[in-house]
Amino acid sequence: MKKIRKLLKHPRIAICTVLCISIISVSLFLYANRTTDIDKMNMTYSQVFDTDLLKQNVTTSFKQTYQLKDYTTYGENLMLYENEYTADSTDSLQGKNVLLKNLLTNKEFIFTFSGGVDSGIDLSVLDEGLYEIYVYDHYKQKRVYFSEEFESEKFTTMRRNSTVKSITLNTNRDYLKELDIKFEKNYAFLTVMDNTPISNIYDVVLDPCGNTIDITTNSVDYGYSNDKISESQSSYELACLIKEELEKAGLRVLITREKDEDLSYYGNNGRVGKGYEAKAKVFISLGMTADDSIIYPYFVTSPYTNGLLANEIAYYMKGNNISLNPVSTETRLQEGVCFDVIYEGEQGDTYTQWEMYPQIRESGGKSTFAGSLSYALENQMYANSYGMYGIYFTYANINLDESIDYYVNHKEAIAKSFAKGFLQFFRIENETE
Incomplete structure (x- = not known):
């Protein structure tokens, strides 16, 4: 301490010390008062x-x-x-x-x-x-x-x-x-x-099929089921696996329903409504099929798109030895990707076009004409909303043991390759790797 006091008595050293303290103080003040992302x-x-x-x-x-x-x-x-x-x-x-x-x-x-x-x-x-x-x-x-x-x-x-x-x-x-x-x-x-991200704004919505309220009959469609597999349970489990992989990359992921919750696709508390309210960018539905021609997984995407997201995920999955079902003759679509069907007809006094899958049609906002059907009036509040990029992933066929066995034996690999293909499309790096 005595040596320090002697040094401080020297004018030049004292001046330098004061200047250093001043610079540090100003720097700390500017840093504390800088404009942040928040x-x-x-x-x-x-x-x-x-x-x-x-x-x-x-x-x-x-x-x-x-x-x-x-x-x-x-x-x-x-x-x-x-x-x-x-x-x-x-x-x-x-x-x-x-x-x-x-x-x-x-x-x-x-x-x-x-x-x-x-x-x-x-x-x-x-x-x-x-x-x-x-x-x-x-x-x-x-x-x-x-x-x-x-x-x-x-x-x-x-x-x-x-x-x-x-x-x-x-x-x-x-x-x-x-x-x-x-x-x-x-x-x-x-x-x-x-x-800086806000916690109540989500990036991705995962929608496990099954336990779906059919508003036209006011009944619950619990999904396909047999003694080997239940669509409502397996879809929820697959959603949890994909969610885990996406969250490793820092994404905020919302699953539309609890494990045994019954929900429709309409209204602000419905499946797509939750996505809109959370301002999510992507809506991914996971379900099964009963089409006997299907063995392996495949994707359905909106015909109002070029199928770019589904194409990228399918391409990545194929490259990682996941078999996909050839479901489309469209040259611009990868193997394992097809467009949703568009129906045309009278809707009251107007002529309209609509997609078959409510998961894709109702999640795309203005881009896919959400809320345009007579029984979709609860979604009219989203008719001009920013659209979530909607895809439907069919992972197994309930009528074929071969298909069910393939999914069960490759479930973890399917979830990981699905998530990595997704992250690759959006150029998002996995923070844990």
């Missing part, structure tokens, strides 16, 4: 981003513009439409390239709209920033604007490395008023912020 949850672009940089990089007038009227979000995918989104028309934006320019970094992302609600803008790959949106039309870059002004509901991507992206689409003319800019048209901006 802070950004309720902050605007002007509170998070460098407004001088935004003002410098934003374009205020355009020679070429491109009008859009609608959009959908399905899984982590944003689709834009030149016309209102309908089931019976091909949008003019299909086949065109869409460019997003980050005004903070000038980095550009290009996406090709190839039809299907799962093939537009992959929101998960976007860096934090404020984006202008352009369309390449006949090789000309045109600035996107919408026919109406709006601010979308905030969308949250899945967890990756304990972080999510919060995304908003805005077409208000005075969106950049804090930069003293007001536009003549409703130009579209995409705001992307890195955030």
Whole structure:
């Protein structure tokens, strides 16, 4: 202590000591008062981003513009439409390239709209920033604007490395008023912020079939069952196995029912309703079949998609020696993947199209026309919601012992390869590996 006191009496040493203490104190103060991901949850672009940089990089007038009227979000995918989104028309934006320019970094992302609600803008790959949106039309870059002004509901991507992206689409003319800019048209901006995940927002919903309330008869369908296997029990056990694998990668996973709980697919406390309320991005239903031509597992996906998620999981499972049933002649689908059937007919005074599987139809929100059927009125509240990417995985045939035995003997391998294929598609690393 005496030596320290002597040193501190030296003017230069004393001054350096004071400066060091001051720098450390200021650094600690700045660190404690920094903007964190939690802070950004309720902050605007002007509170998070460098407004001088935004003002410098934003374009205020355009020679070429491109009008859009609608959009959908399905899984982590944003689709834009030149016309209102309908089931019976091909949008003019299909086949065109869409460019997003980050005004903070000038980095550009290009996406090709190839039809299907799962093939537009992959929101998960976007860096934090404020984006202008352009369309390449006949090789000309045109600035996107919408026919109406709006601010979308905030969308949250899945967890990756304990972080999510919060995304908003805005077409208000005075969106950049804090930069003293007001536009003549409703130009579209995409705001992307890195955030800390909120615990009550889920990434994936697993739906074990069986114990299903049929609202048309007010009865319970307990699922297929014989002396070897029960669909309601085996589906729940498979859901738990897949959940365990996905949670190793840091995902938050919701199972739609308790082991012996009876639930329908309708209403805010129904199976898909729970997924909507939890703002999940994917809805995976697990069940059995009684089709005697089926031996091995297979996937059903929405015909409004390109089947990309099911394709990826099927491809990974095949590569890990899991046999899948050839169920489709579509060249764009992997072996073991098929599209849901679309029925057409009169619905009251209107002509409608609908999918057979309620797990896929009702979970996709606006993208798959949830709540459109007369007996699905309880889901009309989700008719314009962000859609969960829905797939149905059939893991065994109740009528064939060979099929049941294959599943029972490969259950753990099926669950692990299913989960790894899923994680590979969404580029999510397993945190335990």
